[in-house]
Amino acid sequence: MHAVIVGAGIIGLATAWRLVERGWSVTIVDPSPGEGASHAAAGMLAPASEVVWGQTPLYPLMMRSAERYPAFAERLAAASGHDLHYSRTETLVCAGDAADRASLIELADLQRSLGLAVDVITGSAARQLEPALAPGVAAAVRLSGDHSIDPRRVVAALLSLLGGSLVRHRVEALISDGTRTRGVALADGQNLVADQVVVCAGADAGQIEGMPELPLRRVWGDVLRLSAPRPLRPLVTRTIRGLVRGRPVYLVPRPDGSLVLGASVREDGVSGISAGGVHQLLRDIERVVPGVEECEITDITARARPGSPDDVPMIGRVDDGCVVSTGYFRHGILLTPLGSELTADLVTGAPPDDELLRTVDPNRFSLLRQGVPR
Numbered sequence: 001m002h003a004v005i006v007g008a009g010i011i012g013l014a015t016a017w018r019l020v021e022r023g024w025s026v027t028i029v030d031p032s033p034g035e036g037a038s039h040a041a042a043g044m045l046a047p048a049s050e051v052v053w054g055q056t057p058l059y060p061l062m063m064r065s066a067e068r069y070p071a072f073a074e075r076l077a078a079a080s081g082h083d084l085h086y087s088r089t090e091t092l093v094c095a096g097d098a099a100d101r102a103s104l105i106e107l108a109d110l111q112r113s114l115g116l117a118v119d120v121i122t123g124s125a126a127r128q129l130e131p132a133l134a135p136g137v138a139a140a141v142r143l144s145g146d147h148s149i150d151p152r153r154v155v156a157a158l159l160s161l162l163g164g165s166l167v168r169h170r171v172e173a174l175i176s177d178g179t180r181t182r183g184v185a186l187a188d189g190q191n192l193v194a195d196q197v198v199v200c201a202g203a204d205a206g207q208i209e210g211m212p213e214l215p216l217r218r219v220w221g222d223v224l225r226l227s228a229p230r231p232l233r234p235l236v237t238r239t240i241r242g243l244v245r246g247r248p249v250y251l252v253p254r255p256d257g258s259l260v261l262g263a264s265v266r267e268d269g270v271s272g273i274s275a276g277g278v279h280q281l282l283r284d285i286e287r288v289v290p291g292v293e294e295c296e297i298t299d300i301t302a303r304a305r306p307g308s309p310d311d312v313p314m315i316g317r318v319d320d321g322c323v324v325s326t327g328y329f330r331h332g333i334l335l336t337p338l339g340s341e342l343t344a345d346l347v348t349g350a351p352p353d354d355e356l357l358r359t360v361d362p363n364r365f366s367l368l369r370q371g372v373p374r
Protein backbone atom coordinates (compact mmCIF):
# COMPACT_ATOMS: atom_id res chain seq x y z
CA MET A 1 0.00 0.00 0.00
CA HIS A 2 1.24 3.46 -0.85
CA ALA A 3 0.50 6.81 0.82
CA VAL A 4 1.29 10.32 -0.39
CA ILE A 5 1.86 12.64 2.55
CA VAL A 6 1.32 16.33 1.80
CA GLY A 7 3.55 18.37 4.13
CA ALA A 8 6.87 17.53 5.77
CA GLY A 9 6.36 19.29 9.08
CA ILE A 10 6.64 17.32 12.30
CA ILE A 11 3.12 15.86 11.85
CA GLY A 12 3.55 14.71 8.25
CA LEU A 13 7.00 13.26 8.92
CA ALA A 14 6.03 11.44 12.12
CA THR A 15 2.94 10.03 10.38
CA ALA A 16 5.06 8.89 7.44
CA TRP A 17 7.50 7.19 9.82
CA ARG A 18 4.66 5.32 11.53
CA LEU A 19 3.27 4.21 8.15
CA VAL A 20 6.67 2.91 7.03
CA GLU A 21 6.91 0.97 10.29
CA ARG A 22 3.54 -0.59 9.42
CA GLY A 23 4.85 -1.75 6.06
CA TRP A 24 3.51 1.04 3.83
CA SER A 25 5.55 2.83 1.20
CA VAL A 26 5.35 6.62 1.35
CA THR A 27 6.04 9.67 -0.79
CA ILE A 28 6.27 12.94 1.13
CA VAL A 29 5.67 16.11 -0.86
CA ASP A 30 6.79 19.54 0.39
CA PRO A 31 8.56 22.44 -1.35
CA SER A 32 10.33 23.40 1.91
CA PRO A 33 10.43 20.45 4.32
CA GLY A 34 10.57 21.27 8.00
CA GLU A 35 10.36 25.02 7.36
CA GLY A 36 6.79 25.61 8.57
CA ALA A 37 5.60 26.08 12.16
CA SER A 38 7.80 23.17 13.26
CA HIS A 39 10.86 25.31 12.47
CA ALA A 40 9.78 28.03 14.91
CA ALA A 41 8.53 25.91 17.81
CA ALA A 42 10.35 26.06 21.11
CA GLY A 43 9.51 22.42 21.78
CA MET A 44 7.93 22.72 25.19
CA LEU A 45 6.13 19.48 26.04
CA ALA A 46 3.88 21.20 28.50
CA PRO A 47 0.56 19.51 29.29
CA ALA A 48 0.31 21.36 32.64
CA SER A 49 1.55 24.86 31.86
CA GLU A 50 -0.51 24.97 28.66
CA VAL A 51 -3.69 24.46 30.70
CA VAL A 52 -5.90 27.53 30.37
CA TRP A 53 -9.51 28.18 31.29
CA GLY A 54 -12.15 26.86 28.93
CA GLN A 55 -10.16 24.29 26.91
CA THR A 56 -11.40 21.10 28.57
CA PRO A 57 -11.25 18.74 25.54
CA LEU A 58 -7.58 19.57 24.98
CA TYR A 59 -6.14 18.41 28.37
CA PRO A 60 -6.73 14.68 27.93
CA LEU A 61 -5.11 14.83 24.48
CA MET A 62 -2.06 16.67 25.85
CA MET A 63 -1.77 14.22 28.76
CA ARG A 64 -2.06 11.16 26.54
CA SER A 65 0.55 12.47 24.13
CA ALA A 66 2.91 13.45 26.98
CA GLU A 67 2.72 9.88 28.29
CA ARG A 68 3.82 8.62 24.87
CA TYR A 69 6.81 11.01 24.58
CA PRO A 70 9.55 9.01 26.32
CA ALA A 71 8.95 5.96 24.09
CA PHE A 72 8.54 8.11 20.95
CA ALA A 73 11.75 10.10 21.59
CA GLU A 74 13.78 7.05 22.57
CA ARG A 75 12.70 5.09 19.49
CA LEU A 76 13.38 8.01 17.14
CA ALA A 77 16.78 8.73 18.70
CA ALA A 78 17.72 5.05 18.44
CA ALA A 79 16.49 4.64 14.84
CA SER A 80 18.13 7.84 13.55
CA GLY A 81 21.20 8.06 15.78
CA HIS A 82 20.32 11.75 16.39
CA ASP A 83 20.41 13.54 19.74
CA LEU A 84 16.98 15.20 20.00
CA HIS A 85 17.91 17.41 22.98
CA TYR A 86 15.06 15.77 24.87
CA SER A 87 15.00 17.07 28.44
CA ARG A 88 12.82 15.69 31.22
CA THR A 89 13.75 18.47 33.65
CA GLU A 90 10.78 20.24 35.27
CA THR A 91 9.34 23.63 34.26
CA LEU A 92 9.14 26.63 36.57
CA VAL A 93 6.32 29.13 35.98
CA CYS A 94 7.14 32.49 37.57
CA ALA A 95 4.96 35.45 38.51
CA GLY A 96 6.51 38.75 37.41
CA ASP A 97 4.93 40.67 40.32
CA ALA A 98 2.31 40.38 43.10
CA ALA A 99 -0.65 40.79 40.71
CA ASP A 100 0.68 38.02 38.49
CA ARG A 101 1.08 35.83 41.60
CA ALA A 102 -2.70 35.90 42.16
CA SER A 103 -3.33 34.71 38.56
CA LEU A 104 -0.63 32.06 38.89
CA ILE A 105 -2.16 30.64 42.05
CA GLU A 106 -5.66 30.57 40.48
CA LEU A 107 -4.24 28.70 37.50
CA ALA A 108 -2.38 26.29 39.80
CA ASP A 109 -5.74 25.45 41.44
CA LEU A 110 -7.22 24.64 38.02
CA GLN A 111 -4.17 22.51 37.12
CA ARG A 112 -4.42 20.67 40.45
CA SER A 113 -8.14 20.03 39.92
CA LEU A 114 -7.18 18.21 36.70
CA GLY A 115 -4.89 15.90 38.66
CA LEU A 116 -1.64 17.54 37.51
CA ALA A 117 1.44 17.59 39.77
CA VAL A 118 1.72 21.26 40.86
CA ASP A 119 3.94 22.72 43.60
CA VAL A 120 3.63 26.46 44.48
CA ILE A 121 6.80 28.00 45.98
CA THR A 122 7.88 31.49 47.08
CA GLY A 123 9.97 33.83 44.95
CA SER A 124 13.04 33.28 47.13
CA ALA A 125 12.68 29.49 46.93
CA ALA A 126 12.49 29.86 43.14
CA ARG A 127 15.70 31.96 43.15
CA GLN A 128 17.44 29.22 45.10
CA LEU A 129 16.58 26.83 42.28
CA GLU A 130 17.45 29.33 39.55
CA PRO A 131 19.76 32.13 40.74
CA ALA A 132 19.28 34.07 37.47
CA LEU A 133 15.64 34.85 38.34
CA ALA A 134 14.86 38.53 38.92
CA PRO A 135 14.45 39.82 42.50
CA GLY A 136 10.88 40.86 41.58
CA VAL A 137 9.68 37.29 40.90
CA ALA A 138 6.92 36.98 43.50
CA ALA A 139 6.12 33.25 43.39
CA ALA A 140 6.57 30.25 41.16
CA VAL A 141 4.94 26.95 40.32
CA ARG A 142 7.02 23.81 39.80
CA LEU A 143 5.60 21.50 37.13
CA SER A 144 7.50 18.23 37.17
CA GLY A 145 5.67 16.78 34.14
CA ASP A 146 6.45 19.63 31.69
CA HIS A 147 9.54 18.83 29.61
CA SER A 148 11.13 19.91 26.31
CA ILE A 149 12.66 18.70 23.06
CA ASP A 150 14.29 20.48 20.10
CA PRO A 151 11.75 20.29 17.24
CA ARG A 152 14.38 21.16 14.61
CA ARG A 153 16.34 18.10 15.74
CA VAL A 154 13.20 15.92 15.69
CA VAL A 155 12.48 17.03 12.12
CA ALA A 156 16.12 16.44 11.09
CA ALA A 157 16.01 12.95 12.64
CA LEU A 158 12.80 12.08 10.80
CA LEU A 159 14.16 13.47 7.52
CA SER A 160 17.30 11.36 7.92
CA LEU A 161 15.05 8.28 8.04
CA LEU A 162 12.64 9.36 5.30
CA GLY A 163 14.68 11.68 3.04
CA GLY A 164 14.67 9.15 0.18
CA SER A 165 10.87 9.44 -0.01
CA LEU A 166 10.81 13.22 -0.31
CA VAL A 167 9.61 15.15 -3.38
CA ARG A 168 10.32 18.90 -3.18
CA HIS A 169 7.19 20.31 -4.83
CA ARG A 170 3.97 22.01 -3.88
CA VAL A 171 0.73 20.02 -4.10
CA GLU A 172 -1.81 22.07 -6.06
CA ALA A 173 -4.82 19.78 -5.96
CA LEU A 174 -6.26 16.46 -4.89
CA ILE A 175 -7.09 14.17 -7.82
CA SER A 176 -10.50 12.54 -7.51
CA ASP A 177 -12.28 9.94 -9.66
CA GLY A 178 -15.59 11.48 -8.63
CA THR A 179 -16.07 9.14 -5.67
CA ARG A 180 -12.76 9.30 -3.80
CA THR A 181 -9.28 10.83 -3.83
CA ARG A 182 -6.83 8.89 -6.00
CA GLY A 183 -3.71 11.04 -5.76
CA VAL A 184 -2.34 14.57 -5.97
CA ALA A 185 -1.42 17.04 -8.71
CA LEU A 186 1.90 18.85 -8.22
CA ALA A 187 2.74 22.42 -9.19
CA ASP A 188 5.12 21.19 -11.94
CA GLY A 189 2.31 19.30 -13.70
CA GLN A 190 3.20 15.80 -12.37
CA ASN A 191 0.51 13.61 -10.86
CA LEU A 192 1.18 11.15 -8.03
CA VAL A 193 -1.19 8.23 -7.55
CA ALA A 194 -1.79 6.83 -4.06
CA ASP A 195 -3.93 4.36 -2.15
CA GLN A 196 -4.25 7.06 0.49
CA VAL A 197 -3.44 10.79 0.52
CA VAL A 198 -2.65 12.29 3.93
CA VAL A 199 -2.90 16.09 4.13
CA CYS A 200 -0.55 17.37 6.86
CA ALA A 201 -0.01 20.83 5.37
CA GLY A 202 -0.39 22.78 8.62
CA ALA A 203 -1.97 26.22 8.22
CA ASP A 204 -2.16 25.73 4.42
CA ALA A 205 -4.17 22.49 4.49
CA GLY A 206 -7.35 24.24 3.33
CA GLN A 207 -5.60 25.93 0.37
CA ILE A 208 -5.24 22.70 -1.64
CA GLU A 209 -7.82 22.46 -4.43
CA GLY A 210 -10.34 19.72 -3.72
CA MET A 211 -9.97 19.93 0.06
CA PRO A 212 -13.11 20.75 2.01
CA GLU A 213 -13.24 24.14 3.68
CA LEU A 214 -11.37 23.99 6.98
CA PRO A 215 -11.85 26.66 9.68
CA LEU A 216 -8.08 27.19 10.11
CA ARG A 217 -6.64 30.43 11.41
CA ARG A 218 -3.03 31.59 11.33
CA VAL A 219 -1.77 32.61 14.74
CA TRP A 220 1.65 34.14 14.19
CA GLY A 221 4.47 33.84 16.67
CA ASP A 222 7.91 35.46 16.84
CA VAL A 223 10.60 33.46 18.60
CA LEU A 224 14.28 34.22 19.30
CA ARG A 225 17.25 31.87 19.64
CA LEU A 226 19.94 33.13 22.01
CA SER A 227 23.43 32.23 23.09
CA ALA A 228 24.50 33.06 26.65
CA PRO A 229 28.08 34.29 27.24
CA ARG A 230 30.25 31.46 28.59
CA PRO A 231 30.68 32.92 32.12
CA LEU A 232 26.86 33.04 32.51
CA ARG A 233 26.23 29.43 31.39
CA PRO A 234 23.97 27.82 32.14
CA LEU A 235 21.83 30.92 32.49
CA VAL A 236 18.91 28.73 33.58
CA THR A 237 18.73 24.95 33.98
CA ARG A 238 15.00 24.36 33.48
CA THR A 239 12.32 25.88 31.25
CA ILE A 240 11.26 29.19 32.78
CA ARG A 241 7.80 30.43 31.93
CA GLY A 242 6.84 33.88 33.11
CA LEU A 243 3.58 35.68 33.61
CA VAL A 244 4.34 39.40 33.28
CA ARG A 245 1.36 41.74 33.69
CA GLY A 246 -0.78 38.88 32.48
CA ARG A 247 1.35 38.20 29.38
CA PRO A 248 3.09 34.83 29.00
CA VAL A 249 6.76 34.61 28.05
CA TYR A 250 9.17 31.66 28.19
CA LEU A 251 12.85 30.74 28.06
CA VAL A 252 13.77 27.16 27.13
CA PRO A 253 17.39 26.05 27.75
CA ARG A 254 19.03 23.52 25.43
CA PRO A 255 21.78 21.13 26.53
CA ASP A 256 24.32 23.01 24.32
CA GLY A 257 23.85 26.24 26.32
CA SER A 258 21.57 27.94 23.79
CA LEU A 259 18.17 29.33 24.76
CA VAL A 260 14.82 29.81 23.03
CA LEU A 261 12.81 32.91 23.95
CA GLY A 262 9.19 33.00 22.89
CA ALA A 263 6.68 33.60 21.77
CA SER A 264 4.38 36.36 20.62
CA VAL A 265 0.79 35.52 19.70
CA ARG A 266 -0.55 37.62 16.85
CA GLU A 267 -3.36 37.38 14.32
CA ASP A 268 -2.31 40.55 12.48
CA GLY A 269 -1.46 38.78 9.20
CA VAL A 270 2.17 40.05 9.34
CA SER A 271 4.10 37.03 8.09
CA GLY A 272 7.54 38.53 8.73
CA ILE A 273 9.16 39.23 12.08
CA SER A 274 7.20 41.78 14.08
CA ALA A 275 9.27 44.53 15.74
CA GLY A 276 6.56 44.98 18.36
CA GLY A 277 6.41 41.24 19.06
CA VAL A 278 10.18 40.97 19.55
CA HIS A 279 10.33 44.13 21.66
CA GLN A 280 7.62 42.86 24.00
CA LEU A 281 9.31 39.47 24.44
CA LEU A 282 12.61 41.10 25.39
CA ARG A 283 10.88 43.57 27.72
CA ASP A 284 8.86 40.84 29.47
CA ILE A 285 11.69 38.34 29.92
CA GLU A 286 13.79 41.10 31.47
CA ARG A 287 11.30 41.08 34.40
CA VAL A 288 11.89 37.36 34.93
CA VAL A 289 15.47 36.57 33.79
CA PRO A 290 17.33 39.89 33.38
CA GLY A 291 20.55 38.11 32.30
CA VAL A 292 18.95 37.59 28.87
CA GLU A 293 20.14 41.14 28.10
CA GLU A 294 23.72 39.80 28.08
CA CYS A 295 22.93 37.16 25.44
CA GLU A 296 23.64 37.19 21.73
CA ILE A 297 20.63 36.79 19.42
CA THR A 298 21.48 34.03 16.95
CA ASP A 299 18.16 33.64 15.15
CA ILE A 300 14.71 35.22 14.97
CA THR A 301 11.90 33.30 13.32
CA ALA A 302 8.22 34.07 12.75
CA ARG A 303 5.75 31.39 11.69
CA ALA A 304 2.00 30.77 11.82
CA ARG A 305 0.52 28.28 14.24
CA PRO A 306 -2.29 26.35 12.51
CA GLY A 307 -5.19 27.16 14.85
CA SER A 308 -8.69 25.65 14.91
CA PRO A 309 -11.74 27.40 16.44
CA ASP A 310 -11.43 25.38 19.70
CA ASP A 311 -7.61 24.91 19.60
CA VAL A 312 -8.07 21.13 19.26
CA PRO A 313 -6.54 19.47 16.14
CA MET A 314 -8.60 18.38 13.13
CA ILE A 315 -7.87 14.75 12.31
CA GLY A 316 -10.27 12.70 10.23
CA ARG A 317 -11.29 11.24 6.89
CA VAL A 318 -12.02 13.56 3.99
CA ASP A 319 -13.18 10.61 1.84
CA ASP A 320 -12.25 6.93 1.30
CA GLY A 321 -8.90 7.95 -0.20
CA CYS A 322 -7.91 10.95 1.90
CA VAL A 323 -7.20 11.77 5.55
CA VAL A 324 -6.47 15.24 6.99
CA SER A 325 -4.34 15.93 10.08
CA THR A 326 -3.88 19.61 10.97
CA GLY A 327 -4.97 22.36 13.40
CA TYR A 328 -2.35 21.48 16.04
CA PHE A 329 -2.12 25.17 17.01
CA ARG A 330 0.40 25.77 19.84
CA HIS A 331 0.70 22.12 20.90
CA GLY A 332 1.80 20.33 17.75
CA ILE A 333 5.18 19.23 19.08
CA LEU A 334 3.63 17.85 22.26
CA LEU A 335 0.77 16.24 20.31
CA THR A 336 3.01 14.57 17.69
CA PRO A 337 3.09 11.06 19.22
CA LEU A 338 -0.68 10.91 19.67
CA GLY A 339 -1.65 12.81 16.49
CA SER A 340 0.65 10.83 14.19
CA GLU A 341 -0.51 7.52 15.69
CA LEU A 342 -4.18 8.40 15.26
CA THR A 343 -3.56 9.63 11.70
CA ALA A 344 -1.69 6.43 10.82
CA ASP A 345 -4.55 4.39 12.36
CA LEU A 346 -7.05 6.18 10.10
CA VAL A 347 -4.89 5.63 7.02
CA THR A 348 -4.33 1.93 7.66
CA GLY A 349 -7.85 1.23 8.91
CA ALA A 350 -6.71 0.17 12.39
CA PRO A 351 -9.60 -0.10 14.91
CA PRO A 352 -10.40 3.50 15.86
CA ASP A 353 -10.60 5.03 19.32
CA ASP A 354 -14.11 6.41 18.72
CA GLU A 355 -14.12 8.92 21.57
CA LEU A 356 -10.78 10.37 20.50
CA LEU A 357 -11.92 10.54 16.87
CA ARG A 358 -15.05 12.46 17.87
CA THR A 359 -12.96 15.00 19.80
CA VAL A 360 -10.71 15.74 16.80
CA ASP A 361 -13.33 15.28 14.05
CA PRO A 362 -12.76 18.06 11.47
CA ASN A 363 -16.54 18.18 10.90
CA ARG A 364 -17.37 18.98 14.53
CA PHE A 365 -17.72 22.70 13.79
CA SER A 366 -20.21 22.27 10.93
CA LEU A 367 -22.23 19.82 13.07
CA LEU A 368 -22.30 22.36 15.88
CA ARG A 369 -23.34 25.08 13.43
CA GLN A 370 -26.24 22.91 12.23
CA GLY A 371 -27.26 22.11 15.80
CA VAL A 372 -26.72 18.36 15.32
CA PRO A 373 -26.14 16.68 18.72
CA ARG A 374 -22.68 15.06 19.01
Ligand SMILES: Cc1cc2nc3c(=O)[nH]c(=O)nc-3n(C[C@H](O)[C@H](O)[C@H](O)COP(=O)(O)OP(=O)(O)OC[C@H]3O[C@@H](n4cnc5c(N)ncnc54)[C@H](O)[C@@H]3O)c2cc1C
Pocket residue numbers: 006007008009010011012029030031032033034035036037038039040041042043044045169170171172200201202203204205208220221222223262263264302303304305306325326327328329330331332333334335
Ligand atom coordinates in the same frame (compact mmCIF):
# COMPACT_ATOMS: atom_id res chain seq x y z
C1 LIG B 1 6.42 30.50 17.57
C2 LIG B 1 5.86 29.11 17.79
C3 LIG B 1 6.20 28.42 18.94
C4 LIG B 1 5.67 27.15 19.17
N1 LIG B 1 6.04 26.46 20.31
C5 LIG B 1 5.54 25.21 20.53
C6 LIG B 1 5.93 24.48 21.68
O1 LIG B 1 6.75 24.95 22.48
N2 LIG B 1 5.36 23.24 21.89
C7 LIG B 1 4.46 22.70 21.02
O2 LIG B 1 3.96 21.60 21.28
N3 LIG B 1 4.10 23.36 19.90
C8 LIG B 1 4.61 24.61 19.63
N4 LIG B 1 4.23 25.30 18.51
C9 LIG B 1 3.21 24.70 17.63
C10 LIG B 1 3.84 23.72 16.64
O3 LIG B 1 4.97 24.31 16.05
C11 LIG B 1 2.81 23.36 15.55
O4 LIG B 1 1.59 22.97 16.12
C12 LIG B 1 3.37 22.19 14.70
O5 LIG B 1 4.67 22.51 14.25
C13 LIG B 1 2.45 21.90 13.54
O6 LIG B 1 3.10 20.94 12.75
P1 LIG B 1 2.57 20.61 11.28
O7 LIG B 1 3.44 19.55 10.74
O8 LIG B 1 1.10 20.40 11.34
O9 LIG B 1 2.74 21.99 10.48
P2 LIG B 1 4.05 22.66 9.82
O10 LIG B 1 5.26 22.45 10.63
O11 LIG B 1 3.66 24.06 9.50
O12 LIG B 1 4.26 21.83 8.49
C14 LIG B 1 3.39 21.92 7.38
C15 LIG B 1 4.22 21.67 6.13
O13 LIG B 1 3.31 21.60 5.03
C16 LIG B 1 3.95 22.15 3.91
N5 LIG B 1 2.93 22.52 2.93
C17 LIG B 1 1.97 23.47 3.03
N6 LIG B 1 1.21 23.50 1.93
C18 LIG B 1 1.70 22.54 1.10
C19 LIG B 1 1.34 22.09 -0.20
N7 LIG B 1 0.32 22.65 -0.87
N8 LIG B 1 2.07 21.11 -0.78
C20 LIG B 1 3.10 20.52 -0.10
N9 LIG B 1 3.47 20.91 1.15
C21 LIG B 1 2.78 21.90 1.72
C22 LIG B 1 4.72 23.33 4.47
O14 LIG B 1 5.80 23.70 3.59
C23 LIG B 1 5.19 22.80 5.80
O15 LIG B 1 6.51 22.27 5.73
C24 LIG B 1 4.78 26.56 18.23
C25 LIG B 1 4.49 27.24 17.05
C26 LIG B 1 5.03 28.50 16.82
C27 LIG B 1 4.71 29.22 15.53
